[in-house]
Amino acid sequence: xxxxxxxxxxxxxxxxxxxxxxxxxxxxxxxxxxxxxxxxxxxxxxxxxxxxxxxxxxxxxxxxxxxxxxxxxxxxxxxxxxxxxxxxxxxxxxxxxxxxxxxxxxxxxxxxxxxxxxxxxxxxxxxxxxxxxxxxxxxxxxxxxxxxxxxxxxxxxxxxxxxxxxxxxxxxxxxxxxxxxxxxxxxxxxxxxxxxxxxxxxxxxxxxxxxxxxxxxxxxxxxxxxxxxxxxxxxxxxxxxxxxxxxxxxxxxxxxxxxxxxxxxxxxxxxxxxxxxxxxxxxxxxxxxxxxxxxxxxxxxxxxxxxxxxxxxxxxxxxxxxxxxxxxxxxxxxxxxxxxxxxxxxxxxxxxxxxxxxxxxxxxxxxxxxxxxxxxxxxxxxxxxxxxxxxxxxxxxxxxxxxxxxxxxxxxxxxxxxxxxxxxxxxxxxxxxxxxxxxxxxxxxxxxxxxxxxxxxxxxxxxxxxxxxxxxxxxxxxxxxxxxxxxxxxxxxxxxxxxxxxxxxxxxxxxxxxxxxxxxxxxxxxxxxxxxxxxxxxxxxxxxxxxxxxxxxxxxxxxxxxxxxxxxxxxxxxxxxxxxxxxxxx
Numbered sequence: 001x002x003x004x005x006x007x008x009x010x011x012x013x014x015x016x017x018x019x020x021x022x023x024x025x026x027x028x029x030x031x032x033x034x035x036x037x038x039x040x041x042x043x044x045x046x047x048x049x050x051x052x053x054x055x056x057x058x059x060x061x062x063x064x065x066x067x068x069x070x071x072x073x074x075x076x077x078x079x080x081x082x083x084x085x086x087x088x089x090x091x092x093x094x095x096x097x098x099x100x101x102x103x104x105x106x107x108x109x110x111x112x113x114x115x116x117x118x119x120x121x122x123x124x125x126x127x128x129x130x131x132x133x134x135x136x137x138x139x140x141x142x143x144x145x146x147x148x149x150x151x152x153x154x155x156x157x158x159x160x161x162x163x164x165x166x167x168x169x170x171x172x173x174x175x176x177x178x179x180x181x182x183x184x185x186x187x188x189x190x191x192x193x194x195x196x197x198x199x200x201x202x203x204x205x206x207x208x209x210x211x212x213x214x215x216x217x218x219x220x221x222x223x224x225x226x227x228x229x230x231x232x233x234x235x236x237x238x239x240x241x242x243x244x245x246x247x248x249x250x251x252x253x254x255x256x257x258x259x260x261x262x263x264x265x266x267x268x269x270x271x272x273x274x275x276x277x278x279x280x281x282x283x284x285x286x287x288x289x290x291x292x293x294x295x296x297x298x299x300x301x302x303x304x305x306x307x308x309x310x311x312x313x314x315x316x317x318x319x320x321x322x323x324x325x326x327x328x329x330x331x332x333x334x335x336x337x338x339x340x341x342x343x344x345x346x347x348x349x350x351x352x353x354x355x356x357x358x359x360x361x362x363x364x365x366x367x368x369x370x371x372x373x374x375x376x377x378x379x380x381x382x383x384x385x386x387x388x389x390x391x392x393x394x395x396x397x398x399x400x401x402x403x404x405x406x407x408x409x410x411x412x413x414x415x416x417x418x419x420x421x422x423x424x425x426x427x428x429x430x431x432x433x434x435x436x437x438x439x440x441x442x443x444x445x446x447x448x449x450x451x452x453x454x455x456x457x458x459x460x461x462x463x464x465x466x467x468x469x470x471x472x473x474x475x476x477x478x479x480x481x482x483x484x485x486x487x488x489x490x491x492x493x494x495x496x497x498x499x500x501x502x503x504x505x506x507x508x509x510x511x512x513x514x515x516x517x518x519x520x521x522x523x524x525x526x527x528x529x530x531x532x533x534x535x536x537x538x539x540x541x542x543x544x545x546x547x548x549x550x551x552x553x554x555x556x557x558x559x560x561x562x563x564x565x566x567x568x569x570x571x572x573x574x575x576x577x578x579x580x581x582x583x584x585x586x
Contacts, residue, residue, distance in 0.1 A: 110137025138217025191341025218316030388484025514560035
């Protein structure tokens with residue numbers, strides 16, 4: 001086939017293919033370089049038991065260290081019985097400025113659940129709840145493989161506005177060392193929680209901790225969390241290498257995802273997410289001693305609509321703080337930002353560097369294109385006020401950009417149609433010599449100025465945009481539960497009813513009808529049998545694409561309508577030109 005192409009066509013094809021497969025190496029996220037880094041010394045300061053302050057002064061790079069947690073020497077639980085239990089009720093943190101309600105279990109020092117105030121399940125009835133039934137709980141602080149004995153738990157202290165909670169618990173490690181852990185959770189705006197942990201050494205000797213785990217919580221697959229259809233799930237753990245700024249991404253369902261898997265590289269943040277929602281844990285101090293991470297998963301059984309049980313993975317992840325050496329009667333503080341909410345590209349992009357790459361809209365080579373399209377779609381929505389109209393406007397813009405090469409394609413196809421009688425004659429004349437047929441056809445193409453693949457090149461150029469837009473419209477939570485005309489959700493088919501159990505999707509039907517009309521108007525250079533096969537393509541596409549998201553079928557239908565208009569303009573121009581020629585001849 002290559003011998004039928006001119007030099008320009010070959011160059012264009014090679015460039016297009018190279019661009020698609022090299023995009024990730026130019027613009028996309030890189031793989032994680034698994035080279036261990038040396039842990040750094042944790043910042044700490046000396047403190048005597050009698051000096052444990054009501055307002056402990058944190059290091060310069062930390063925030064939110066127990067400002068409202070009074071503590072006096074009389075409270076030191078040095079003589080309480082071992083294995084004492086705390087029995088405090090869960091506390092709900094809420095704030096008018098926050099889009100989440102956080103339920104904290106003070107006995108475990110962990111988030112028990114995060115309710116998203118403005119996100120609903122697939123039926124748009126119940127609100128989405130993250131980090132429920134996750135063990136260990138989100139934003140818990142544990143000793144890794146070292147078990148601690150709880151000696152005393154102090155009464156939780158809640159701020160007056162109910163948006164901040166402080167919990168203090170006294171522990172003893174396996175060596176008998178006595179220390180106190182103070183945790184504070186504070187709601188910020190949007191979906192963010194400020195989290196700080198201070199560890200007090202209550203001994204008059206140094207205590208060495210081999211590691212602390214800071215848990216980022218966990219998220220099940222989207223269909224098990226909210227009942228959404230998962231055409232392209234993104235159930236993953238992601239983290240950003242501190243030194244290389246490269247992202248590592250691991251699918252939870254991958255065989256490589258093993259219990260207690262540890263990757264010893266310092267990271268700037270750690271996340272776990274599914275198609276639409278995510279948890280992101282980011283340390284505020286970048287001292288190189290926050291490592292990623294620990295992964296655990298357990299198989300769960302969920303009951304689906306038909307009553308059958310389906311197995312899925314409930315996974316969680318944690319970052320690691322290694323080799324902490326606390327001096328006698330000293331403390332150390334770590335502070336974090338925690339995001340628990342939807343994968344809104346603007347919000348997560350602003351939350352942490354490169355965090356927008358956890359969107360996983362498309363495969364790596366097209367991820368950047370998909371993200372740009374989503375940003376542009378959001379921009380257009382800001383102008384027209386609705387994502388349906390924004391998709392239509394985006395379609396018009398894309399078609400205008402490709403209008404010149406589409407026109408060139410149509411002209412090329414008309415030329416091919418014009419010379420078909422001569423091509424047929426050559427094939428009959430040299431039917432016993434295929435090499436001679438190819439030679440004569442190339443001579444004919446050159447003489448008539450015809451490019452045999454001139455009609456296919458524009459399609460090849462548009463393929464990356466089409467696929468990137470497909471994944472954008474299928475995976476962007478911005479379109480979830482967004483209605484347009486009769487479509488209730490642009491990420492789902494626009495079903496308006498059923499006939500004999502089959503859904504009626506008007507946009508998918510309109511897409512196929514416009515394809516038929518375009519086929520009739522498009523110049524064809526094929527023989528009758530091939531022409532019939534081409535006319536069957538809309539039927540085949542209807543079967544395979546019938547349940548596409550309505551946002552995509554809206555885009556494709558409008559795109560086809562614009563193509564039809566362009567073909568009609570070309571036909572009108574041809575007739576006008578032909579009339580002028582006839583007048584001159586007359």
